[in-house]
Amino acid sequence: MFFNIFKRKKDESQRLKKEILAFGFNDPNELIKLIRPAVLIDGTTKSCPPGGSKFGGQPDLPEELEWPTFNDEAMVFIGQVNLSEISSLQSGMDLPVAGLLSFFIHFKEPENEFGAEYDFEPGKEEFKVMYFDNSENLIKKEFPSNLFEGYQFAEKRMAFSQHFQVPTTEESSYIVHSGLDQNDRDKLFDFERRYADGFMDQIGGYPIPIQQGVDLDWAAATVEKVEDRYRKSLELGQNYVNLFSFTLQYSFEIIGDSNCYFGITNEHLKDRKFKETILILQDT
Numbered sequence: 001m002f003f004n005i006f007k008r009k010k011d012e013s014q015r016l017k018k019e020i021l022a023f024g025f026n027d028p029n030e031l032i033k034l035i036r037p038a039v040l041i042d043g044t045t046k047s048c049p050p051g052g053s054k055f056g057g058q059p060d061l062p063e064e065l066e067w068p069t070f071n072d073e074a075m076v077f078i079g080q081v082n083l084s085e086i087s088s089l090q091s092g093m094d095l096p097v098a099g100l101l102s103f104f105i106h107f108k109e110p111e112n113e114f115g116a117e118y119d120f121e122p123g124k125e126e127f128k129v130m131y132f133d134n135s136e137n138l139i140k141k142e143f144p145s146n147l148f149e150g151y152q153f154a155e156k157r158m159a160f161s162q163h164f165q166v167p168t169t170e171e172s173s174y175i176v177h178s179g180l181d182q183n184d185r186d187k188l189f190d191f192e193r194r195y196a197d198g199f200m201d202q203i204g205g206y207p208i209p210i211q212q213g214v215d216l217d218w219a220a221a222t223v224e225k226v227e228d229r230y231r232k233s234l235e236l237g238q239n240y241v242n243l244f245s246f247t248l249q250y251s252f253e254i255i256g257d258s259n260c261y262f263g264i265t266n267e268h269l270k271d272r273k274f275k276e277t278i279l280i281l282q283d284t
Contacts, residue, residue: 013037013164020166023191030179031166031188037090038163038205038242043156043251051100051135053086055079055251057155059102060138061130067144068128070106074147075128076255078103081158081203081244082135089162091204093241094270100135103244103262104128105279107255109148115248115256120281121221129243129262129277150254165205168192172213173237174206199259201246207261208245210282215240217280218263239265243277258283 016035020028048054059077061067068075080102087097105127108116119126132138143152167174169192170185199208207214215237220229222236243262248255258281268276 012162016164016166019195020191023187023194025184025187026181027179027184030181031184034166034174034178035164036092036166036205038165039086039089039091039203040161040163041201041203041246042159042161043201044159046157046159048155048157050140051082051138053080053082053158053160055156055158055246056153058140058143059104060100060135061102061141062132062137063139067141067147068104069146070126072146073106074144075104075106075126076147076151076252077153078105078246078252078260079158084135085158086160086203089160093204093243094266095203096131096133096272098135099131099133100138101244101274102128102130102132104130105260107151110150110254115254118256118258118281120258120283121217122279122281124275127277127279129274131272131274153252156251163202163205167206167213168208169213171216172206172209173215173219173234174213176234177238199247201250202242203244204242207242207263208259210259210284213237214242214245214261214263214280214282217282218261218278221278221280239267240278241266241269243269243274256283 017032020031043055051060080100082100083096084098110116170188216233218240219233219236223229223232240263243264245261247259249257261280262277264277
């Protein structure tokens, strides 16, 4: 959850602590321990310089690198983040301080006015997360002929701001492994309803779910046996961080209205193994 009432103050972390203390939790300090920073993203109409952070448009890639494909169809370019633009903000993750993160997802062409058919747990071959440590030696790629014209989105420059969050649901490994008692876990829902400002595109922090905690879905995607998924997701989910989450609804509405969440373990992030990223979609 993030809090629009905190935008008036620079130290949002302290304001969030005050709201937690005033809410009536049995042990508010246990929830305060869970506060994480997040980088919120707002898409603007400003022009984007080469190598800049943006939703849509044409990606900046190495000249020798082809546009990513799946089943001979070009993936949709979701966006890129120039990490130097957020290096002064806290994400709660061990991100590189420079370089470019690029995100691609394959989507079928829309079936009707409600969008395309897609899996909510795409295979790793259906999306790409790429990191380029030098964002200067890149060129803007032309839209390929095998990319559906409706998926050739106009670019929107990303603007960033600092926020702080706590988990929004007790159905999360972050909560299960916390010191919160059951009474305070139950109160999270009311706390979120009172202060939250809805889903936002973001880097780091806690992914804001539509259903259960996204951390459980990230972890479950790595568990082969269905009967082991819930138990192991509760155990493994706490190791995942929110690399990038966004909604299709605002910038990519022709595809659908689901929320998309890229998650990666702290270990893989530290080792810069972005190919190990997990993508999960949630919808109502």
